[in-house]
């Protein structure tokens with residue numbers, strides 16, 4: 047199939063808001079794909095690449111070469127070229143990568159060049175997600191959508207489901223089961239602002255788990271065939287939320303899995319580290335630790351898996367079992383000190399108490415779980431509902447960057463600052479989230495009226511506006527002058543009844559982090 051077919055579909059999908067129309071466009075393309083390439087076609091249609099990383103950044107794609115006059119690029123050719131680009135390593139690799147990229151772009155028409163650039167940068171804005179492509183696969187091959195979704199989550203990708211359905215139709219989809227050693231898409235959580243809204247979604251009684259702020263890890267163990275590891279030792283593999291294999295990075299978790307009393311299982315959980323006083327180490331440090339295979343760095347911060355679910359034990363798939371059955375299987379497999387703190391509650395009041403206690407001991411919040419729900423891999427629905435404390439601060443808006451795309455002409459990305467002890471405004475982060483069109487219009491006029499200076503991208507203001515900002519927390523920053531950066535900031539509302547004297551203190555914002563406040 048020509049890449050052009052995908053580019054055209056992507057453009058057409060972006061141009062219609064109707065999900066049904068999008069599905070029809072995608073299904074037409076999927077029907078035309080050869081069975082050997084349908085996995086790539088499905089991947090590209092969802093706006094992603096088969097290669098997790100290509101090593102190509104913005105700079106290499108800033109200027110595009112002259113386009114080809116005619117579309118000749120085949121989807122499979124594009125993939126093969128990207129594979130070579132991604133595989134480049136060692137001395138001179140960046141020059142070789144750029145040369146191969148230029149070759150690829152020279153073979154592309156102008157529309158294809160734009161599409162390839164967006165694809166490589168992960169920036170295809172067409173409104174087609176993996177979920178929509180699954181919908182289109184079901185339509186194209188006339189099979190139930192639920193079966194496509196199930197196959198995609200069990201085989202770990204929509205591309206694998208596409209390959210199966212193109213090769214063997216419904217029967218091939220049905221034949222896909224959980225394979226220990228092959229990661230399953232993790233179940234995700236919806237969000238609620240407080241525990242009572244969460245239990246309203248989940249129903250009562252509900253499981254209320256502590257929400258641990260670490261790295262999601264799926265642990266697979268199965269009897270070894272002696273090909274890797276010590277002779278006769280079981281195989282263990284660890285996968286992240288995006289299904290990357292990080293077994294080598296977390297030897298303690300591998301050891302922990304080997305110490306459990308079964309030789310075949312799949313566990314889901316969160317990897318964190320605890321301080322000597324039992325409080326959790328901040329997420330940033332866990333993320334840094336998980337990103338390295340450096341044994342010395344690893345030894346400095348031992349981590350452990352805290353399991354919260356089990357998908358398979360000793361030949362028995364548990365995905366379709368209700369949570370309370372999986373919870374029993376989990377308790378039989380994993381000792382309590384290696385499972386997340388959990389309580390079954392029967393009232394909203396009790397859920398609120400468990401939430402307050404969880405936050406009090408340093409957990410990120412809670413995840414409220416429906417007692418009879420199966421493991422909905424790859425889905426974000428109300429069977430799991432996360433609740434985090436919402437921290438709000440009144441911060442100064444000291445500048446704003448011009449928006450682009452739909453926000454062209456509006457000042458959009460806000461520069462946010464708190465006050466230090468001397469009354470100076472110290473920048474802590476930026477946000478363009480939470481702004482309605484009416485707020486964008488209002489703030490653009492207000493900020494321009496207060497303009498003190500500007501650069502090409504940013505208008506700085508004096509005096510600042512004051513906005514109520516919600517954040518999930520703070521983290522240590524080397525970028526911002528106060529050494530503190532906001533996490534997931536969003537605007538709740540403007541406080542034009544407040545002035546800079548009402549802006550919250552840097553120390554109060556920083557106190558959200560056990561590390562930054564020095565304790």
Ligand SMILES: Nc1ncnc2c1ncn2[C@@H]1O[C@H](COP(=O)(O)OP(=O)(O)OP(=O)(O)O)[C@@H](O)[C@H]1O
Pocket residue numbers: 233234235236255256257258259260261262287316354386413432
């Ligand atoms: N007890 C728990 N049960 C389920 N998930 C948990 C639990 N403790 C921590 N988590 C983490 O919370 C996440 C659930 O939220 P969600 O599915 O929305 O993921 P997310 O987008 O990464 O969210 P967040 O940034 O809030 O962690 C899981 O991916 C997991 O990493």
